[in-house]
Amino acid sequence: MKNPHQYYINLAIGMAAExxxxxxGGPFGALVVRNGEVIGRGVxxxxxxxxxxxxxxxxxxxxxxxxxxHFWLEGAVIYSSCEPCPMCLSAIYWARISSIYFAASxxxxxxxxxxxxxxxKEILLPIEQRSIPIARIRTESSGHPFRLWVNLEKKTEY
Amino acid sequence: MKNPHQYYINLAIGMAAExxxxxxGGPFGALVVRNGEVIGRGVxxxxxxxxxxxxxxxxxxxxxxxxxxHFWLEGAVIYSSCEPCPMCLSAIYWARISSIYFAASxxxxxxxxxxxxxxxKEILLPIEQRSIPIARIRTESSGHPFRLWVNLEKKTEY
Numbered sequence: 001m002k003n004p005h006q007y008y009i010n011l012a013i014g015m016a017a018e019x020x021x022x023x024x025g026g027p028f029g030a031l032v033v034r035n036g037e038v039i040g041r042g043v044x045x046x047x048x049x050x051x052x053x054x055x056x057x058x059x060x061x062x063x064x065x066x067x068x069x070h071f072w073l074e075g076a077v078i079y080s081s082c083e084p085c086p087m088c089l090s091a092i093y094w095a096r097i098s099s100i101y102f103a104a105s106x107x108x109x110x111x112x113x114x115x116x117x118x119x120x121k122e123i124l125l126p127i128e129q130r131s132i133p134i135a136r137i138r139t140e141s142s143g144h145p146f147r148l149w150v151n152l153e154k155k156t157e158y
Numbered sequence: 159m160k161n162p163h164q165y166y167i168n169l170a171i172g173m174a175a176e177x178x179x180x181x182x183g184g185p186f187g188a189l190v191v192r193n194g195e196v197i198g199r200g201v202x203x204x205x206x207x208x209x210x211x212x213x214x215x216x217x218x219x220x221x222x223x224x225x226x227x228h229f230w231l232e233g234a235v236i237y238s239s240c241e242p243c244p245m246c247l248s249a250i251y252w253a254r255i256s257s258i259y260f261a262a263s264x265x266x267x268x269x270x271x272x273x274x275x276x277x278x279k280e281i282l283l284p285i286e287q288r289s290i291p292i293a294r295i296r297t298e299s300s301g302h303p304f305r306l307w308v309n310l311e312k313k314t315e316y
Contacts, residue, residue, distance in 0.1 A: 019303075023313070029303075046229050047316050050226075050229045051223055052316075058211050090243065090244040093276075095211075100293070103295055103299075104301060105294065111304070116248075120281070139164065141261075142261035147270075158210075
């Protein structure tokens with residue numbers, strides 16, 4: 001393969017177009033590649049499986065983790081047809097993916113009606129200024145699950 | 159119910175503790191409530207189903223959407239045993255949940271080894287300064303999926 005980055009990004013774009021054309025969801029596709037092998041594929045399925053978290057990158061990460069039987073993807077590269085939204089970007093961090101390539105920008109997505117800049121802005125705001133009201137409820141037991149976790153002898157950390 | 163907020167938040171905390179005690183995952187629990195009815199429940203299952211996106215809030219949102227058969231949760235409230243991480247917060251925005259209550263703070267979580275402040279900081283950085291390398295690949299076909307979407311006659315927008 002002469003230029004693997006170009007090859008995989010075009011594959012992701014092709015998946016995005018096919019997904020939209022087939023009525024399976026939004027025009028987004030993503031691939032997880034490790035050691036020259038595609039280990040995960042995802043397309044946007046939000047409206048067809050009724051899952052608002054079913055963005056292409058999240059679906060590709062879930063697929064890759066299922067395939068390798070682990071919740072970390074160190075050393076893997078994700079190729080996405082579009083710049084990741086903050087949910088997908090955070091999922092990429094939690095999955096410990098090593099690098100990210102994307103084709104279309106968030107601005108391109110916004111022009112087609114997919115605007116995640118609102119969420120990027122909201123995340124930066126102090127919680128009392130956000131548009132979805134968010135409040136802490138103080139309760140005596142709030143620290144209990146963490147204390148229990150810290151004292152657990154057998155646990156899988158992540 | 160005298161104080162529903164207190165009731166539901168304690169339920170979420172109980173789910174978090176039970177989840178950790180049973181070895182099912184991290185000490186996190188969340189509930190989606192609408193019109194006085196619990197329509198979604200979630201606990202952290204990252205390490206047991208090998209899904210780095212299986213945080214309590216994401217699981218509760220997916221559960222609620224599956225139950226109601228829609229990808230939006232307008233008018234719903236989410237109760238979480240802990241302040242949502244940026245992935246979960248973004249998922250809450252995508253799901254159009256109307257308000258958020260949490261018990262433990264991100265600082266409490268960090269003390270128990272769950273530190274998402276790193277991801278909050280990363281999201282704010284210009285992409286060339288982030289710790290996971292992220293780059294745009296320019297390619298002629300990058301706008302194709304969006305053009306196709308815009309011209310689609312039958313589509314479910316979200």
